[in-house]
Amino acid sequence: MWYYICLMKRIYFDHASTTPVDPRVLEAMRPYFSELFGNPSSVLIEEGAEPRKALDEARLKVGRLLNAEADEIIFTASATESNNLAIKGLALANRNRGNRILFSDIEHYSVMNQADFLKSLGFEVDYVRVDPYGLVDMEDLERKAKPGTLLVSVMMANLEIGTIEPIREIGLLLKSRGILLHSDGAGACGQIPVDVRDLPVDSMTVSAHQFYGPKGAAALYLKKGVPLRPVMQGGYQEMGYRAGTENVPAIVGLGEASRIAAEEMALRVENLTALGRRLWGGIEKEIDYLHFTGHPTRRLPGHVSFWIEFVEGESLLLWLNLNGIASVSGSACASNVLAADETGLKASHVLTAVGVPPEICHGSIAFSLGPENTEAEVDFTLSTLPEIVGKLREMSPLYRKTLL
Amino acid sequence: MWYYICLMKRIYFDHASTTPVDPRVLEAMRPYFSELFGNPSSVLIEEGAEPRKALDEARLKVGRLLNAEADEIIFTASATESNNLAIKGLALANRNRGNRILFSDIEHYSVMNQADFLKSLGFEVDYVRVDPYGLVDMEDLERKAKPGTLLVSVMMANLEIGTIEPIREIGLLLKSRGILLHSDGAGACGQIPVDVRDLPVDSMTVSAHQFYGPKGAAALYLKKGVPLRPVMQGGYQEMGYRAGTENVPAIVGLGEASRIAAEEMALRVENLTALGRRLWGGIEKEIDYLHFTGHPTRRLPGHVSFWIEFVEGESLLLWLNLNGIASVSGSACASNVLAADETGLKASHVLTAVGVPPEICHGSIAFSLGPENTEAEVDFTLSTLPEIVGKLREMSPLYRKTLL
Amino acid sequence: MAQGPYSEKVMDHFMHPRNMGEIEDPSGVGEVGNPACGDVMRLYLKIENDTIIDAKFKTFGCGAAIASSSMTTELIKGKSIDEALAISNEAVAEALGGLPPAKQHCSVLAEEALQAALEDYKKKQQEGK
Amino acid sequence: MAQGPYSEKVMDHFMHPRNMGEIEDPSGVGEVGNPACGDVMRLYLKIENDTIIDAKFKTFGCGAAIASSSMTTELIKGKSIDEALAISNEAVAEALGGLPPAKQHCSVLAEEALQAALEDYKKKQQEGK
Numbered sequence A, B: 001m002w003y004y005i006c007l008m009k010r011i012y013f014d015h016a017s018t019t020p021v022d023p024r025v026l027e028a029m030r031p032y033f034s035e036l037f038g039n040p041s042s043v044l045i046e047e048g049a050e051p052r053k054a055l056d057e058a059r060l061k062v063g064r065l066l067n068a069e070a071d072e073i074i075f076t077a078s079a080t081e082s083n084n085l086a087i088k089g090l091a092l093a094n095r096n097r098g099n100r101i102l103f104s105d106i107e108h109y110s111v112m113n114q115a116d117f118l119k120s121l122g123f124e125v126d127y128v129r130v131d132p133y134g135l136v137d138m139e140d141l142e143r144k145a146k147p148g149t150l151l152v153s154v155m156m157a158n159l160e161i162g163t164i165e166p167i168r169e170i171g172l173l174l175k176s177r178g179i180l181l182h183s184d185g186a187g188a189c190g191q192i193p194v195d196v197r198d199l200p201v202d203s204m205t206v207s208a209h210q211f212y213g214p215k216g217a218a219a220l221y222l223k224k225g226v227p228l229r230p231v232m233q234g235g236y237q238e239m240g241y242r243a244g245t246e247n248v249p250a251i252v253g254l255g256e257a258s259r260i261a262a263e264e265m266a267l268r269v270e271n272l273t274a275l276g277r278r279l280w281g282g283i284e285k286e287i288d289y290l291h292f293t294g295h296p297t298r299r300l301p302g303h304v305s306f307w308i309e310f311v312e313g314e315s316l317l318l319w320l321n322l323n324g325i326a327s328v329s330g331s332a333c334a335s336n337v338l339a340a341d342e343t344g345l346k347a348s349h350v351l352t353a354v355g356v357p358p359e360i361c362h363g364s365i366a367f368s369l370g371p372e373n374t375e376a377e378v379d380f381t382l383s384t385l386p387e388i389v390g391k392l393r394e395m396s397p398l399y400r401k402t403l404l
Numbered sequence C, D: 001m002a003q004g005p006y007s008e009k010v011m012d013h014f015m016h017p018r019n020m021g022e023i024e025d026p027s028g029v030g031e032v033g034n035p036a037c038g039d040v041m042r043l044y045l046k047i048e049n050d051t052i053i054d055a056k057f058k059t060f061g062c063g064a065a066i067a068s069s070s071m072t073t074e075l076i077k078g079k080s081i082d083e084a085l086a087i088s089n090e091a092v093a094e095a096l097g098g099l100p101p102a103k104q105h106c107s108v109l110a111e112e113a114l115q116a117a118l119e120d121y122k123k124k125q126q127e128g129k
């Protein structure tokens, strides 16, 4: 039943989930699979030399994207791993600073779900509230970042609601109190300017596959001098912070994606902001009983997220998909349809945190656009959405036209 | 100075360190970078469907290689990660079985170096001796696998000395005592037959880049029903055992490499065994004061390792390299030339464990051949080696021709 | 063409729901909801001579919920009350070509909606007597 | 062509060691070793009128050890004893275009071999008196 949509060109509005590898990136990676395949740790043989050089160059490129030194970049295999390394690694290496760890209420699962493990290691975990726009509540942070707090984790930008956090402000507050700050920059680094010399962060996660780099490559920026304990032990790679034979082609890809992102960011941001505004404005005009989520202006360019009363998210997502449009839903049902049972079906913690009532937050949809998207795609989406919403509301026992 | 060697075709005898990606494997991976790039967790949109199917197929293929069920295969990013997940994950999930963990004396760093972390979690770590051939000493194991032991880790095959461990025998002993067995099969799985229905192991590490698959993909076989606690937390991927967006192209590559390995293994083993014998025999004839390491017959096909009196390993390695031959040395000096200081320069724990005196084990070299190697390459190596050895001995103040 | 998590039957009923709508002056109505998932299902029955001669539904919910509702109405039309009561959630799921494990509860919801509607019918019958 | 961890100078001296061999009836011999790394270095000096007129070495060791030995013999030939004593391990490493951090000890070894050889020479001188 799904196959007829194959004939249409798809409209990919789900760049927050993952992005295709840029052809230039793939081209850069290509020689490192079967020709320059050597182990970069085999420095004494010819085969190790080029891969080693390629790693060094990629490190420089990622460093340049963030305005960091090359030796402040640790390569990992995923943003999840970077977040695990940063939080567990900083916590274990800096116990002298305290025992308390704070997460914002809207961190990604790869931060949130570490809580139990951290508690089992004897740490205390508490959560900082966000306001209805998803911005960290600075008063709550001031209150909770009390003596004994060693580490705070606040993401650069939330990919479900698009909000960009005031990391600079947060970092300055924490610095004055001697508290470490990790920021999950997956989906932000490579998309919006991130300057670690300007932002008072101690570590920052970078994810390649969210800005046209390959899956399987990510990085952790670690500020020079900040102690970190590796969480995966083994050989002496990545300056001792991350063991395991380096995934050279993927790292080369991350480097090249970083170079391209740094060069093309200004233009991309401009175009995406315009496209995003067009989509936002159109949706606002076309759909009633619609609520945008996240901050209206302090948000990722090209990111538009909302929920619609009397419309369930998964059904909306499925109909959009059938109409050729790829998006993502924070709907409980949509979020984990492959889970082994229904215990995983909880309303998104992000939406609940920004105050969307759990019983009606099932209509949430996020569109995240990329540089290859066009005005025509936006307009097609705008022409399609009202019809789908109408159809689903028609089916809803909760919807009464007369009530509206 | 290094560049003249570029003109020659290199002889790659270091397959234990890493292997080139098989062109068929790269071909299978190709569509998943930029076309079928979707997030396999995005199952409700078209873009997620093909990647999800590709993951399922790869899981079947890896399962078939090991004679395991597909849902006993957990994908990770490296053998190092698989070993960390297995050992920490089994230890933490099975504390009720005991507190004691045993490693063989010749485990890879990605097992060995977990000891401190495990101790910090309250576990006790002890080591099982090996005999001069590198085979686990069954009597020592019987003695040390005493009540309170929860887990033993013994590798399938050691890549420094080539010895294949008696995993079946070890597993049967441990099973009778209710002790879990992890086996690091990096460099063995995909090279020699490994059947987890026949071997009483609870988990087994598989590493793609050691049998013509890509770097960045590995697997952990986990026997059905054995409890494992994830060590990296995040999203619900890999049945909850391993969080993080799946590296689809690399996993597809691991699957295809597994398929090819399963199909071509018998032939490869036959050819490599013959080539290895030719090399072994030739070296034995040509070089005096030479000592082979590892077991003469229970060893990886095409793996020849030895040390030479009065010849330092790094120098030998460098000269072989200058003559176009890639190999690896267990020499202290060669093993970590990129380390920040010289504290990393210890004689190989593997060689010390098999009884090579630390002050003379610096001459160790391992040749690990692959299916693309030829008799001509073996013969060239045999013609080159004596000359290099002669030159280095000539330079050695320890060598007296008259003494020999 | 690769499949999503839903069978073709589920997608067919999701895209072309059978018997969607309301019945004016129904013999029985059942409304159930699963607050954890946010689904709400309302089932209308028209019953004559102990036989379900018409059934309609309105559902706020995911693909599986809509398909389960649609399939349930198809399964019960023309059936006697006892026959309808004998239709289990497994039968609904099976008729749909299976549901993902995390979505089994949607077929349970459909079964519950049916039971609630028949309950309502019986209550009305007794009140009517 | 990418480089290994060693400079071109190191590789040059490794591949073409200068003054490798022994001096019959040397004025002084120094042998030092680093048991941690397994390197052993023996340096032979021929000294006349307070000047090192010849130097040769034998070394069991890694690339850096061989290159350091070779470079040391080059640096000291023609030098007075005092000038030779002033040659530090840093000077050896520098003359080689640098050594990787983990290999600095090889240049230290060369310095030590030189000192031992000069020590031996002085001892022999005194015994000869």
Ligand SMILES: Cc1ncc(COP(=O)(O)O)c(C=O)c1O
Pocket (backbone or CB within 6 Å): A235, A243, A244, A245, A246, B016, B017, B078, B079, B080, B081, B083, B108, B110, B155, B157, B158, B159, B184, B185, B186, B187, B207
């Ligand atoms: C036996 C064994 N286990 C584990 C590893 C670790 O593999 P990786 O560096 O790919 O994580 C190696 C690497 O050489 C190995 O030889």
Ligand SMILES: Cc1ncc(COP(=O)(O)O)c(C=O)c1O
Pocket (backbone or CB within 6 Å): A016, A017, A078, A079, A080, A081, A083, A108, A110, A155, A157, A158, A159, A184, A185, A186, A187, A207, B235, B243, B244, B245, B246
């Ligand atoms: C903000 C954020 N952090 C971390 C991750 C984890 O990334 P990965 O699944 O690639 O490890 C994601 C993934 O979507 C994310 O959105």
